[in-house]
Amino acid sequence: MIRLIHHIRRQLIGSGKVRRYLVYAAGEIVLVVIGILIALQINSWNADKKTHTDLIFLLENLKIDLQNDLKQITYVIDQQSSRAQAIDRITLHDPKFETTLDSVKYLNTGNNPGFFPAIGAYQSASNSGLLDQLNNQELKNAIYSLYESDYPRLRYNGEILDNRNDRVEWGIRALVDYGKTGLNVDKDLLKNQDLLDQMSYANRFAKIYTNRAKTIRDAIQETLKLIDSELNHLN
Numbered sequence: 001m002i003r004l005i006h007h008i009r010r011q012l013i014g015s016g017k018v019r020r021y022l023v024y025a026a027g028e029i030v031l032v033v034i035g036i037l038i039a040l041q042i043n044s045w046n047a048d049k050k051t052h053t054d055l056i057f058l059l060e061n062l063k064i065d066l067q068n069d070l071k072q073i074t075y076v077i078d079q080q081s082s083r084a085q086a087i088d089r090i091t092l093h094d095p096k097f098e099t100t101l102d103s104v105k106y107l108n109t110g111n112n113p114g115f116f117p118a119i120g121a122y123q124s125a126s127n128s129g130l131l132d133q134l135n136n137q138e139l140k141n142a143i144y145s146l147y148e149s150d151y152p153r154l155r156y157n158g159e160i161l162d163n164r165n166d167r168v169e170w171g172i173r174a175l176v177d178y179g180k181t182g183l184n185v186d187k188d189l190l191k192n193q194d195l196l197d198q199m200s201y202a203n204r205f206a207k208i209y210t211n212r213a214k215t216i217r218d219a220i221q222e223t224l225k226l227i228d229s230e231l232n233h234l235n
Helices: 002-015 018-091 120-128 137-167 187-191 193-234
Strands: 176-179 182-185
Touching: 018 120, 018 193, 120 137, 137 193
Parallel strands: none
Antiparallel strands: 176 182
């Protein structure tokens, strides 16, 4: 094809038919431009198709991470809530709360489970700029809010809780008996007001942490719903 075009060009130039050559040259330029535009369009289609595939892959991996996060944060909430309730009953001298040895085997007063989210899929997409290609603004905002605001704030609250928990003199172990069945709190624990005050103070931060974790649990659930909706749209 190219050889034919060059042949025609030489004939027109050699015959001295300048006007015809100019018309031919203009047509050749138009053909080249059309060819370039077609090539660009094909490249654009290919790029869009790859972005589409990459977004599906991203959302599927984010969904897996968030499902694992949901399980973990639910466990943390359950453990911290049970721990806080038990400590409240001890420190508030609940008369209905048995204080004899073996009465609170399920309670490890020094146990302080925390939430550590999976961020691999998010970091990869964030570093590559793939998240910016997501057209669903509501979903994009939910993802950014979760990873850039909610998770860091909960981590900060967790650091405060760890600090307060570490400052409690759990070392007053004369009042605590570790048996094979778990931690047993002796009734004499109620006589040590200093330790009770420390436990109560640390428990305030545990409740703040747990309440924030509940809010983030709801945000994770909502984000998962948005991801499912977007996957249905993309597929």
